[in-house]
Amino acid sequence: MLGAARRIQGAWRSESEHASPRGARFPTRAGRDATGAGTPMDHASYSDEYLRAILQRVKCFAMVGASTDWNKPSYFAMKYLQKKGYRVIPVNPKAAEAGEEILGERAYPDLKSVPGRFDMVDVFRNSAAAGPITDEAIALAPEKGIGVVWMQLGVSNPEAAARAEAAGLQVVMNRCPKIEYGRLFGELSWGGFNSGIISSKRRPVRRPVAGGNDA
Amino acid sequence: MAATPGFETRAVHAGASPDPTTGARQTPIFQTTSYVFDDVDHAASLFNLQTFGYIYSRLTNPTVAVLEERVAALEGGRGGTATASGHAAQILALFPLMEPGADFVAATKLYGGSITQFGRTFKKFDWRCTFADFDDPEAVRKAIGPKTKAVFCESLANPGGVVHDLQRIAEIAHGAGIPLIVDNTMATPYLMQPIAHGADLVVHSTTKFLSGHGHAVGGMVVDSGKFDWTKSGKFPTLSEPEPAYHGLKFAETFGDLAFTVHGHAVGLRDLGACQSPMNAFLTLAGIETLALRMDRHCANALAVAQFLEKHPAVSWVSYAGLPSSKYAALAKRYLPKGAGAVFTFGVKGGYEAGVRLVESVQLLSHLANIGDTRSLVIHPASTTHRQLTPEQLKAAGAGPDVVRISVGIETVADIIADLDQALAKSVKKAA
Numbered sequence A: 001m002l003g004a005a006r007r008i009q010g011a012w013r014s015e016s017e018h019a020s021p022r023g024a025r026f027p028t029r030a031g032r033d034a035t036g037a038g039t040p041m042d043h044a045s046y047s048d049e050y051l052r053a054i055l056q057r058v059k060c061f062a063m064v065g066a067s068t069d070w071n072k073p074s075y076f077a078m079k080y081l082q083k084k085g086y087r088v089i090p091v092n093p094k095a096a097e098a099g100e101e102i103l104g105e106r107a108y109p110d111l112k113s114v115p116g117r118f119d120m121v122d123v124f125r126n127s128a129a130a131g132p133i134t135d136e137a138i139a140l141a142p143e144k145g146i147g148v149v150w151m152q153l154g155v156s157n158p159e160a161a162a163r164a165e166a167a168g169l170q171v172v173m174n175r176c177p178k179i180e181y182g183r184l185f186g187e188l189s190w191g192g193f194n195s196g197i198i199s200s201k202r203r204p205v206r207r208p209v210a211g212g213n214d215a
Numbered sequence B: 001m002a003a004t005p006g007f008e009t010r011a012v013h014a015g016a017s018p019d020p021t022t023g024a025r026q027t028p029i030f031q032t033t034s035y036v037f038d039d040v041d042h043a044a045s046l047f048n049l050q051t052f053g054y055i056y057s058r059l060t061n062p063t064v065a066v067l068e069e070r071v072a073a074l075e076g077g078r079g080g081t082a083t084a085s086g087h088a089a090q091i092l093a094l095f096p097l098m099e100p101g102a103d104f105v106a107a108t109k110l111y112g113g114s115i116t117q118f119g120r121t122f123k124k125f126d127w128r129c130t131f132a133d134f135d136d137p138e139a140v141r142k143a144i145g146p147k148t149k150a151v152f153c154e155s156l157a158n159p160g161g162v163v164h165d166l167q168r169i170a171e172i173a174h175g176a177g178i179p180l181i182v183d184n185t186m187a188t189p190y191l192m193q194p195i196a197h198g199a200d201l202v203v204h205s206t207t208k209f210l211s212g213h214g215h216a217v218g219g220m221v222v223d224s225g226k227f228d229w230t231k232s233g234k235f236p237t238l239s240e241p242e243p244a245y246h247g248l249k250f251a252e253t254f255g256d257l258a259f260t261v262h263g264h265a266v267g268l269r270d271l272g273a274c275q276s277p278m279n280a281f282l283t284l285a286g287i288e289t290l291a292l293r294m295d296r297h298c299a300n301a302l303a304v305a306q307f308l309e310k311h312p313a314v315s316w317v318s319y320a321g322l323p324s325s326k327y328a329a330l331a332k333r334y335l336p337k338g339a340g341a342v343f344t345f346g347v348k349g350g351y352e353a354g355v356r357l358v359e360s361v362q363l364l365s366h367l368a369n370i371g372d373t374r375s376l377v378i379h380p381a382s383t384t385h386r387q388l389t390p391e392q393l394k395a396a397g398a399g400p401d402v403v404r405i406s407v408g409i410e411t412v413a414d415i416i417a418d419l420d421q422a423l424a425k426s427v428k429k430a431a
Helices: A004-010 A048-057 A073-083 A093-097 A130-144 A158-166 A177-184 B007-013 B040-047 B062-075 B086-094 B112-119 B121-125 B137-143 B166-175 B250-271 B277-288 B290-309 B328-334 B350-360 B390-395 B412-430
Strands: A060-064 A087-091 A120-123 A148-151 A170-172 B079-083 B103-107 B128-132 B148-154 B180-183 B201-205 B219-223 B314-318 B342-347 B376-378 B402-406
Touching: A048 A170, A048 A177, A060 A073, A073 A087, A073 A177, A073 B040, A087 A093, A120 A130, A130 A148, A130 A158, A148 A158, A158 A170, B007 B062, B007 B277, B007 B290, B062 B079, B062 B219, B062 B277, B079 B086, B079 B250, B086 B112, B086 B148, B086 B180, B086 B201, B086 B219, B086 B250, B103 B112, B112 B121, B112 B128, B121 B128, B128 B137, B137 B166, B148 B166, B166 B180, B219 B250, B277 B290, B290 B314, B290 B342, B290 B412, B342 B350, B350 B376, B350 B402, B350 B412
Parallel strands: A060 A087, A060 A120, A120 A148, A148 A170, B103 B128, B103 B148, B148 B180, B180 B201
Antiparallel strands: B079 B219, B201 B219, B314 B342, B342 B402, B376 B402
């Protein structure tokens, strides 16, 4: 399924192609677009608009804890999101040391080793590890264009989230971008799940090939 | 629109946006067994549960999925699994929890078919059911043992206007590290949402008020997404590696989606009790008017109950909406919009009078169903509950003089007039 489009994306593109221009599309304060300037983010309950805006703005992100094992959640979350048109760069020290690729993308030992710019850091590690990873993301944000720290389902670190938000980053905790993408753009409903979405609007027809954003 | 749209809005819209291909506003009936794969890798991802999509209609179907999301949205659940019938829903709800030699605790006051399924048929799987009087929450606590995997009751018990203290029972179940399963068929989510009171799983016979017109058999399991299947070690099916999916752990991989993913990927795959798209379509159409129908069902039921309570040929009426009911306080607390439309009453003259009553009605239908637009009546001791022993009949509230009525949405004066003439006949012949 990693067809021509994906292989082309697998080659390094110029910085400006795979990341949003910093500052141009991300709000400067956390949650401004969803909750109004100055309102603290409610991490217990994100609005659909907040999550949808992040998923629509982000084009390229680093996945810290991406696995080489095809049957691990991080592997198939990466695979799913690649097929929705995201560029996902795996951060996995063991895989990086072995010079391995995951789903056609070279693995890097840490965020600072990832060349070029990327919009988001997806933390597929435990809640304690999310602290130093968030700090690394904050430190690299100006250079790399990082606008979002997204902690996976089951991962939560409110102190790190507060530091990231103070630095002007947006934060999502205890959510899976694959599940949220599926929920917000119609696919989670196929499995009988309560998406919470009510709409009288017709959705675009799914494009059947990889590489396109078929939301 | 509010962050969580209102009940009536969800009843009409949840799960159903216009068809992407055609713009069809009503949910299409996807009368297909299977779905093409984009390529081998897409197929592999689907079979490995690594992406969202359809494989085969025994597992998932687009029309059935709309019903699943609709009912889950109405119950405040995370997801749902539609089944061929309410009985199938009970098997699907228990299947991930149970194992040979394990038991669950169920209320004595249940639909008679459930008592038989739990007490007899499940023995073939070596699933054991301990029945307890749920009017006494302490009796529930005492019935829970080391191999108990769940607690099961009905929100509004069939046949007799019985309401349990769900919050207390949920606390007892959770104290033992096990989930509470509530059959919400008789109340429907319009009158009560068990998850809001602590239930972890909700089951339905959608055949009844949800489809609402006596035209489609079906069932549903709704998962709240709130129970932690990994905490106690009692639920290895969900917490331990599943060999048929390359060692995948459902709870770890799918989080609060785990129960519903398992319900389709293993439950429906291997037990096969899926709902048909046609029945899902009919049930969806029924649910659109659920709130309107339930209001009228409840208003008519209260009027009929008040009429019967004063009738000389009636010895007692068990309707939780009457002040005389021992469940009146619980009904007020748990069912503020109405106490449902199904209840029992006793005819003077016992078994024979009951038989004559159901044979004398002209507008009411004598049949084994509830939750139809039509008023229905049955004599449980001679029909739905006839598999039970005399002791079980009494415990289930289905003794020889008991008549069960499911009050429809016809003109209430016509329902009352028909009961009046039939009661007159039951008394005359008994004398």
